[in-house]
Amino acid sequence: MHQNILAKTPTKHALRSGIVEGFKQAVPIIVGFIPVGFTFGVLATKNGIPGFLTVMMSIIVLAGSSQFIAVSLFAASMSPVTIIVTTFIVNLRHFLMSAAIAPHLSKMTFMRKLLFSFQLIDETFAIHMANIDRNNFGELQAITVNCVAHFCWVSGTVIGVCGSHLIGDIKPLGFDYALPAMFVVLLIWQLKSNMHAIVSIIAAIASITLYLAGAEQLCVILASIIAATTGVILCNIRKK
Template identity: 45%
Template sequence: MNVRMPTMDGARWAPEALTGALRQVAPIVLGYLPVGFAYGVLALKTGLSPLNTVLMSVLVFAGSAQLIAVGLLAAGASPLSVAATTFVVNLRHLLMAASLAPHLRGWSAPRLAWFGFQLTDETFALHSLRFMQGPPRVGETLWINAVAQGAWVAGTILGVAASTAVADVRPLGLDYALPAMFIALVVGQVRGAIHVLAGLAAAGLALWLHAAGAGPWSVILATLGAAALATGVSAWTRR
């Protein structure tokens, strides 16, 4: 059996790779700027220094984990509690990385490490759609992740700079940017009724589990449950 390996073209950070990446990552950038701004404002009001606020976006780069960490710090939680909670929240990255791993055979360890560090929910959705269309172009793929993090860091810096002028970010409606971006990314991946079923089941399960008190585990359990349901329905309909 012939296994089609991903090509390594575009490995250089060439201008054409950047152009292709910018065209695809634009919806993510539009979502990251306002949400990163909100994080920057909230982090400073929680008591984080401007330097630590920006460093968290550079070194952690996990929007939900950063916002949760800020909330826990504001509530006076211990560093161990913050680390444990954000670890559980980010366990879903194991599922996302495992899903994309078959498409990245042949990549060097440094490239895989860099790709994994900058992988987020939004870039995962975009890469999933891209990888279904053919072998990933290395340069374009890495540029997508780099531009996405650059937008998040830029939003954070803007939030830090404007924190004294913004009393509360909630009236600005910035929290709507992230769900709107996810809707745009998910719609592009729908290929049939089974995908609609998986999406609706995951949403319903996540809401039910959250209401039942599952906390940060609700997303992970809902993802596994919806994937299992969609796989079972797909296998049954094929028979």
């Protein structure tokens, strides 16, 4: 029995390897999250949200797009109910992400699943699914990616809050391009066939069309459903 326990216990080399691999895979997130987190910290502070609440939002909420939307709604003097409902709708895509990755977490303990689910965001989801497709998904590696992403987002926010008084206008700095650039890198990483490229293009067209049609809050989740459904249909047609 003692030997079985030792066999299941990760070696120091395995632990080190998992952590290092997680850090390597999180590099695009590190590059993108610190400047975007900085932007959020500055915008939130300049719109009247106290610094400690801004940092707490990044620690507890951990949802970039929803946090930016919440700040804009706060600046527009919207009611708390409106802010909560709007951010909830924007984050509905997390149901799809959770459903996709849940079958691969069966070996995790309940507490680790809670931590993992709390830190699951668009960027970490993209990395995890790419690893799953390559049969390279490891628990320690995945948790490291999540923790690095969380740390960088909070760090960027703290820097933004502390340096907000030094920034007059944040637009000329171009930090708003950091997040789209990071998503482009993560997308390219996942493109392994023509079908993936076709589904990505469909998702982009659907998202832009829905946004211009007025579905600003639902465009991402609806475009995801449309693209995924189209991909399944095209794959079935190809098999026939």
